[in-house]
Every structure is written in structure tokens, then in C-alpha cells.
Amino acid sequence: MPGAPSALHSARKAAGDMLDQQGLTLVACSGGADSLALAAAAAWHHQRTSGPSATARVGGIVVDHHLHPDSVEISGRAVSQLKDLGLDPVRIYPATVRSDSPLGPEAAARTGRYQAFREAMQDLGATRIMLAHTKDDQVEQVLLGLARGSGTRSLAGIPAARGPFRRPLLDLSRADTESICRHHGLDWWDDPANADPRYLRSKIRTQVLPYLERELSGSIRESLARTAKIAAADADYLESQAKDVFPALLEDPDHTGALRLKLKALRAEPPAIRRRVIALAVAAAGGPNPSFERLSATEKLVTGSRSAGPVELEGHIRVHRGARQSPDYGKLVIVPPSG
Template identity: 40%
Template sequence: MGPHPAVATVRHAVRRALADLAAGDLVLVACSGGADSLALAAAAGFTAPRAGLRAGLLTVDHGLQAGSAARALDVVRLAPELKLEPAEVLTVRVGTAGGPEAAARDARYAALGEAARRHGAAAVLLGHTLDDQAETVVLGLARGSGPRSLAAMSAVAGVYRRPLLEIGRATTRAACAALGLTPWDDPHNDDPAFSRVRVRHRVLPVLERELGPGIAGALARTAALCRDDADALDAWASRAHAEARAAAADPGGSGREPYAGAEGGSGREPYARAEGGSGREGGAGAAGGEALAVAVLADLPPAVRGRVLRLAAFAAGVPAGSLGAAHVREADRLVTEWRGQRGVNLPGGVTLYRRYGRLVFAGNG
């Protein structure tokens, strides 16, 4: 007699996720003790040795609740039963940047990444499920985010792997029950102060009731489609970014361009730059930033051009996460609605101006 169907489903997902690893590789499971990560840990402990792999367990103590250290030790004590070695508690200090959810996530991933490097792990398995994926899509929609945000979580991201993205929470709970494992239910998962909890308990049930069952699966499929599109656009943008930089650095390139001072106008583009700009005609190394050829940018679809502008801004020193849609829109106007306007001030002390057929990102150094 085979395993319970839920157990078999989770094991199959883990087997697929580990199929490309080499014999002897170490896989670490990030386990909070909740149903999703507990089912994942049990499946990894069963599957990894049969694939010639080693499997261990990591649990993170965020220190945000009374008794968190004791619960983390309880999770580690399960490791021998689940055939997981090594097993370790990672104690972190959660900051405040970005709000409590983001701060806890940043601390958790920093600790997991450091542990993976220290142990020489080939992969860290995360217990995100199809339901988590659906919630992430809804949150992205609410923020008005683009397709990269709607793509939600990827099955593989660097050392991290998410084998359960096509499996719902009902299955992981059933797997734990079939294996005699008792999950820990984090009270934060029912706290409406967190936006994800409100989506889980209020928004998605309304969608299911009003639109019919299967909403979580449909949203997860939407994420997969958005991810394919976003990956393709990002690859195109990376090539276009390199092309635009090369064209801007070529002294025999675009040269001076017509100044579109009015619709259909001609003439020469005036010298125009943002306050504090360097005043130099920029190549790829202008003023601590870089430069892009306007002619290359102008031929790109808006979705690709916006990505190129973001790549260039980050390369010039704009802090990650600080560049908003309004910044990109104003930068884009220097390409598509050029009327001799002054430049754009970007976060991190970076200024962007247009001069002689080039967009110059000037750093503050």
C-alpha cells in the first residue's frame, strides 16, 4: 500500500524540484513548523536520500513572539525523526525598514542565505504554496504593480527553490495529518493587521464566493504567464541596455540630433542638463553614472524602454527599491517628449539629463 495521496503529492513535487542536483549535494529546508514547511521537510527527508542527496533543516527565530526560541528548538528536535541533518536554529534581529512584514522577510532571507553559504548547500527549500502565490498576485494588483510583481514568486531563485507552488494548503495539512505531524499555527497568520492576512481571510473568500471556486489556481496561473512575459522583456531590456550604452560611448555614433522643439520641428538639440549636472558629453562613464543613446531608446517599446531606464538608473547609483513609476515616467519624457526641458532628479543624488543625443545619468560622486 502506497503513501497517502497528499503525502505522495508533496514528495513528487520535492523529487521534481531536486532532479537536477548532483549526488552528495546538501539541501536545506527552511521550516517554521507550520503545515506547509513541515510537510516539505518531511518530504525532503524521505526523498533526498533516495536521490543520493543530503538534507538538513533550518528554522528562523525572529524573536517577535513570546516563546519563539522554545518553538524553534521544538522544530529542530523534529529533525532526527524526519531524517534531516544538520539542523539549526537561526536567531535574527528584525529591523523596522519597510514595515514589519518586509523587515522580518529581509532578516529571514539574510540568515538563510548566510547559513546556505556556511554549510555549502546547493539549495534551500521554501514552503510557499499555490495559496501564497495567489495572495502575492492580489497584493501586486492592489499596489498597481507591473508584470514583474504580478509574476509573484518563482520556483527557482538563486539558491532558493519552492517545490510547492502548485500545491494548495489543504494538501500540506492533509500530508501532515497522514504522517502524524502536528503543525504549529502562527498567530500572525490570523492577525488582520497584516495585509496578506486580510487577503487570505477576506478578499480571496469573497472572490471564491462571487466568481466561483478555483480562484487561487487561476491567480497562480496568471503569475506563471506574467513571469514568462516579464522574463522575456527583462532579457530584451538587458540587450537593449548594452546596445544603448555602446552607442552612447561611440564617438562616431549619433552625434547631434534634431531638436523637436515643436511638432514636426527641426533644428539642433540645445545643451540642456539638470541642475548639478557635469556639463560633459557623456559616454558610459559620465559623471560617475552612464549614458544611453536616445536613438536606441526611441525605437524600443515602452515596456522595454522603461526597463532599460531602470537598469541604467540602478547602475548609476540609484538605490534599489527607491525608483518609483513617476521617476521612470519623467525619464521617459526625455526620450519621447523632448522639448528642451531640464533634467530629472533621481533618488540617491543621481541626476538625469539629455545632451546631444544621449541620456546622461550623473552620480553625485
């Protein structure tokens, strides 16, 4: 298209690669520049009459968190622009945001948002949802991971694909999405919360990153985005190795549903694999991904701690080492909540 920013062509290609050619893909739109730019890129495929994406169906979902006094007007304007772009169907879904969430307002909003996404997929028969995270979001996520000290997977940042969710714009910047919006004459909304330093991510965006660019390197964003790609490849490989090892170390569960891992073989695995196998066993027992502290305490049961446990994990999962002269000797036992 003459005069179109180069970012638009990149966005169209990335969106096309992630569309479900056989089903309905929804674009999640907040009314901000990132999500409107993604909607414009996806809509181009929706409107095509020839080529590999000619049959692609693209709709839109606007999630209203009701956290801003003008949220109804903002959501309505987003819906109008999505329809003008040709997306169909387009719906608004409310998000339930618990004000008393122990995880804080950002996590509470995210939980409510993803619940709305899944509800929309079920109601509309969609198979995928596209989310408009950009390179800037990725960089912020890497810094959050560094601050939390939470390992390779956290440094890998935001995945391009997980379950039904796709993120085509991770190689584009916010400046790119704004140029796409200007090209299409789209009127985006700047959420004031994005610049509010009371929120950790906003503080990273408005204070930490500008400081690092000024004092450390003007190319810090590119460096952190590259770190995320390298860490993601490493994490994917280690997780695939752990998934291959896990079945060989796992014994058949008994009537209580408890899982047992062969202790000697688990101890022989490299730490990076061993920790991931333990996490897989915890997930198989119905627990959430264990924190680093709880996972480290569990690993000590494997590597020679005098204590045989139990170690209490999140989700009421208990882990202990089998006692001598018991049927569980030489095994790491993961007991589910009902066990």
C-alpha cells in the first residue's frame, strides 16, 4: 500500500501467520494504539478475497474493566472502530476485578480480563485470541522477571503463543503501533494508569527504563528484547527435556492419587532438569507452579537433606521423602490436596 508505514506490513504478516485459517480469531482490543493497530493488521486478512488468508474470520472483543469513569464511552468508541475496520463479530465483555485481591490491582485486572476472554471464546465459538503485546511490553516483562529473580522462563518474557492466545506484535514497538493507527486514521486512547508510578509496570515504563537508557545504554530495549528471545529458546529446550524425562521417573499413582518419583534417578538429573521435573509432578498432582523458595526446599529432599519433609507447597500439595523400611523408601512422594 503506497504510503503505508513499514511497520504495517510487518504487522500484517505477523498477524496472518497467527490467524486460525479454519476458525474464528478474536482480536482483544482496549482502545489503545497497540490493540487498534493489531485490529487493523488482522482486518486486512479478514477482508481479503484471494490468497492463503482469504477465508480467515476475524472478530473483536473489548473488555471493560469498569476501572475508569469513562469506560463505557471508551469501550463504545473501540467497538465502533473495530466495526469500521470490518471485524465481525464485535462484542463488549465486562471483567470482574476483585478490589480485595491479595495479588494487587494489576494481577486482579489481568485475572478478570482472561476470564472474559475465555467466556467470549465459548460464546462466539472462537478458537484463538490475538493480544497486542509489543516489544515494549516484552522489555518491561524482562525487567520484572529480573526484579523478582524468578528464573529463565521469567526472563523469557511474554510468549508469542500459549494455549489459544497469540501475540503477533512482539517485534514491533509502541511507536510502530501509533504509526499504524495514524495511517488508518484510528483514534486511540491513552490509559492514564500506564503512566501512574503507583503500579510497578508503569514505574518501569516511565522511570526505570528511561534511567537505564540515559545512564547505561541507549539500546537497552533492544538488548532486553534479545535476552527474552534467547531465554525463551533455552527455557523451551529445558522444558522439553524435562517432559521427556518425567514419565521415566514417575511410578503409577496409588488409590490416594499420590505421585511417586524415583529418587536416585531424579537426583542424577542436572539441577535445571530436576527442578522442572518436580514442577511437572506438582502440576500433575493438581497444584500450581511452585515458587522458587518452595521448589528449592523440595529439591533439598532429593539431594540429601536430613529432613524427609513434608514440604508444604502452594495449592495444599505436600511433598516428602519415603522413610526407611516403608514401601515409599527411595521415592519422592507428592501428595495432592485430597491425599
